[in-house]
Amino acid sequence: MLLELRDIHKSFGEKKVLTGVSFKAESGKAFGLLGRNGAGKTTSIRILMDVFPANSGEVLLDGKPIDYKKVGIGYLPEERGLYPKKKIIDQLIYFAQLKGMKTPDAVKSIDQWLTRLGMTEYRNKRLDTLSKGNQQKIQLVTALAHDPEIVILDEPFSGLDPVNAMLLKDVVKEEIAKGKIVLFSSHQMSYIEEFCDSIAIINKGVVALTGDLYDIKREYPRDKLAIRSTQREKIAAAFPGKTSVAENGELILKLSDPGEKMAVMQRLSREFDIDEVRVFEPSLNDIFVEYAGEQE
Amino acid sequence: MGQFSKIFKFELKGYLTNKVFVGVTAFIMVVLAVVLFFPRVADFFGGDDEPDDPGTVEPGERDVMLVKGGDESVRAALQEAFPDYEVRLEDGDIQTPVTQGEAECAVELRSLSDFTYYVDNLSMYDTNADTVSGVLTELYRLTAMTEAGVSPERAQEIMSTFTQYEVQSLGVDQGQNFFYTYIMIFALYMVILLYGQMVATNVATEKSSRAMEVLVTSARPNAMMFGKVMASCLAGFTQLVCIFGSALLFYKLNESYWAGVGIMGMFFDMPVALLVYMLVFFILGFLIYAFLYGAIGSTASKLEDINTSVMPVTMIFIAGFMVVVMAMTSGSVDNPLMVACSYIPFTSPMAMFTRIAMSHPAAYEIAISIAILAASCVGVGVVAAKIYRVGVLLYGASPKLKDILKAVKNA
Numbered sequence: 001m002l003l004e005l006r007d008i009h010k011s012f013g014e015k016k017v018l019t020g021v022s023f024k025a026e027s028g029k030a031f032g033l034l035g036r037n038g039a040g041k042t043t044s045i046r047i048l049m050d051v052f053p054a055n056s057g058e059v060l061l062d063g064k065p066i067d068y069k070k071v072g073i074g075y076l077p078e079e080r081g082l083y084p085k086k087k088i089i090d091q092l093i094y095f096a097q098l099k100g101m102k103t104p105d106a107v108k109s110i111d112q113w114l115t116r117l118g119m120t121e122y123r124n125k126r127l128d129t130l131s132k133g134n135q136q137k138i139q140l141v142t143a144l145a146h147d148p149e150i151v152i153l154d155e156p157f158s159g160l161d162p163v164n165a166m167l168l169k170d171v172v173k174e175e176i177a178k179g180k181i182v183l184f185s186s187h188q189m190s191y192i193e194e195f196c197d198s199i200a201i202i203n204k205g206v207v208a209l210t211g212d213l214y215d216i217k218r219e220y221p222r223d224k225l226a227i228r229s230t231q232r233e234k235i236a237a238a239f240p241g242k243t244s245v246a247e248n249g250e251l252i253l254k255l256s257d258p259g260e261k262m263a264v265m266q267r268l269s270r271e272f273d274i275d276e277v278r279v280f281e282p283s284l285n286d287i288f289v290e291y292a293g294e295q296e
Numbered sequence: 297m298g299q300f301s302k303i304f305k306f307e308l309k310g311y312l313t314n315k316v317f318v319g320v321t322a323f324i325m326v327v328l329a330v331v332l333f334f335p336r337v338a339d340f341f342g343g344d345d346e347p348d349d350p351g352t353v354e355p356g357e358r359d360v361m362l363v364k365g366g367d368e369s370v371r372a373a374l375q376e377a378f379p380d381y382e383v384r385l386e387d388g389d390i391q392t393p394v395t396q397g398e399a400e401c402a403v404e405l406r407s408l409s410d411f412t413y414y415v416d417n418l419s420m421y422d423t424n425a426d427t428v429s430g431v432l433t434e435l436y437r438l439t440a441m442t443e444a445g446v447s448p449e450r451a452q453e454i455m456s457t458f459t460q461y462e463v464q465s466l467g468v469d470q471g472q473n474f475f476y477t478y479i480m481i482f483a484l485y486m487v488i489l490l491y492g493q494m495v496a497t498n499v500a501t502e503k504s505s506r507a508m509e510v511l512v513t514s515a516r517p518n519a520m521m522f523g524k525v526m527a528s529c530l531a532g533f534t535q536l537v538c539i540f541g542s543a544l545l546f547y548k549l550n551e552s553y554w555a556g557v558g559i560m561g562m563f564f565d566m567p568v569a570l571l572v573y574m575l576v577f578f579i580l581g582f583l584i585y586a587f588l589y590g591a592i593g594s595t596a597s598k599l600e601d602i603n604t605s606v607m608p609v610t611m612i613f614i615a616g617f618m619v620v621v622m623a624m625t626s627g628s629v630d631n632p633l634m635v636a637c638s639y640i641p642f643t644s645p646m647a648m649f650t651r652i653a654m655s656h657p658a659a660y661e662i663a664i665s666i667a668i669l670a671a672s673c674v675g676v677g678v679v680a681a682k683i684y685r686v687g688v689l690l691y692g693a694s695p696k697l698k699d700i701l702k703a704v705k706n707a
């Protein structure tokens with residue numbers, strides 16, 4: 001399956017929220033939707049889930065307009081919360097029913113998920129008696145119990161301890177392996193880098209960058225060198241205005257042209273005491289900051 | 297339809313398993329049972345208890361009424377009119393004993409036709425001055441007639457003659473209908489306010505607990521809104537049926553014990569047609585307000601905001617209630633204001649129902665009123681659903697009415 005948002009425009013009153021947003025997510029792979037707060041991620045997700053219509057543009061599944069009656073979507077919202085005063089099993093059944101499940105099937109599936117997440121002891125408890133992390137696991141059941149083809153997880157790892165984060169990682173990997181379309185939205189770039197094959201960075205309602213993460217990294221201009229050396233000041237003085245210091249203490253040297261690479265590397269190793277020099281490959285964090293950061 | 301029925305069931309179950317809801321209903325039913333079974337129980341246990349005779353109170357225990365400026369005949373006449381008081385003649389200061397609590401009240405006569413009544417704190421229900429006035433007037437007339445040569449017996453006879461009459465109502469007996477109309481209007485008022493607030497709180501709770509985030513992606517807003525409102529309507533209706541049904545049942549079981557108490561019969565001898573009207577106005581009135589409350593609830597992001605947000609609607613409703621109750625107590629239920637109110641959808645459930653119960657509006661008037669109400673109900677429902685759609689996704693400060701309308705237009 002291929003899920004595609006094509007040229008989505010949306011404004012609330014005078015305020016334009018999305019301008020021509022397009023991206024594609026494939027089944028069996030995870031897709032990362034990135035953007036700063038207020039960039040338009042949640043609006044994109046809501047249009048994708050048909051909470052409200054776009055002003056123009058299409059949501060397509062395998063090239064045809066998506067039929068929400070046939071395609072199941074599971075959603076873990078960033079703002080978590082269910083009914084605090086109601087019994088967990090009751091509300092899980094309710095949400096599964098709203099997604100179109102029959103009660104016996106719902107109960108069966110919910111019990112499987114509660115077992116998988118180690119939550120069976122809380123089955124008949126009220127939600128507000130649970131810790132925040134456990135409430136989040138319950139919320140994950142509402143997103144997955146009806147076995148949806150499309151799974152949308154908004155900041156799934158926030159608020160989880162390392163053990164639960166590991167459990168969630170496994171669950172997500174299983175869902176991807178089952179051939180589902182998994183859509184991630186997160187600020188924690190390390191998780192996106194770990195899971196996602198392709199990404200879209202939304203900035204101020206516009207897709208600033210989209211595509212295969214590996215390709216993006218490959219295509220990133222290879223015009224910077226990362227240098228580890230004890231003589232950073234000397235090097236910086238030798239290349240005035242072209243260097244900066246990365247967070248890990250490496251010196252980043254921007255080349256005027258990628259073709260200079262070999263010449264500069266040779267010069268560096270000849271003139272300075274160099275521990276390591278290599279072509280700088282940006283992390284997703286760097287890419288994100290570059291595309292979504294500066295334009296404030 | 298599928299989602300609607302699931303939401304409806306879930307919400308209804310929420311009400312019916314709510315401990316407060318069940319507790320309050322059960323409590324009222326128990327109170328009704330206690331009250332309505334009371335004469336039977338009292339009869340069973342205390343059948344041979346002698347009732348207290350008010351005349352056996354010792355003189356020393358009675359309140360004192362002081363009289364200044366009158367003679368023994370005045371004192372005797374007043375003593376006869378006030379058996380609960382010890383009436384004493386007093387020549388000195390009569391105000392101080394009253395303020396110091398030694399006497400309950402005092403009467404200072406300047407003549408038989410002119411007096412001042414003194415009492416420490418004047419109660420709303422103090423009619424002593426009127427009684428004194430009556431006694432003195434009679435005394436004055438008797439004296440005057442005797443002085444004019446009429447024999448005392450003849451004078452007494454003239455004074456005690458009253459014109460005999462009887463009343464036959466050819467329309468509705470407002471006196472009799474007043475009680476159950478009042479009870480029904482009050483029930484309507486309570487149920488609409490209580491459940492309206494509950495719907496608003498319910499929606500706002502879903503929003504503030506963020507359950508809404510998942511709900512909006514799982515169900516259509518229309519199904520959510522209508523499911524909730526209908527469930528609360530049925531819950532409210534169930535509660536009313538439980539309360540009124542149990543009252544009726546308990547009354548019927550004990551009817552013979554209540555035979556002497558006319559007011560009980562007035563409550564329960566309700567015409568069936570009126571019950572049907574009650575049902576119609578209850579359902580339509582409930583729905584129109586519940587839609588409004590639901591829409592308002594959807595625009596609040598915090599529960600604390602609810603009280604201020606619902607104020608305008610509650611005000612309209614209370615104003616309608618006041619108009620109706622005032623018209624009822626004044627007896628002129630067909631006054632122009634009531635006629636106008638009986639066509640305005642937000643007041644017609646109470647106003648028209650009152651007019652039907654206590655007067656006889658033409659059939660076409662009733663039909664028009666119900667038609668307007670039903671049409672408005674649909675209209676308000678549609679608009680409320682739109683506001684709800686937009687409102688449930690708005691967070692932050694409560695949006696202004698202008699913003700909501702704008703958003704609704706764009707939705």
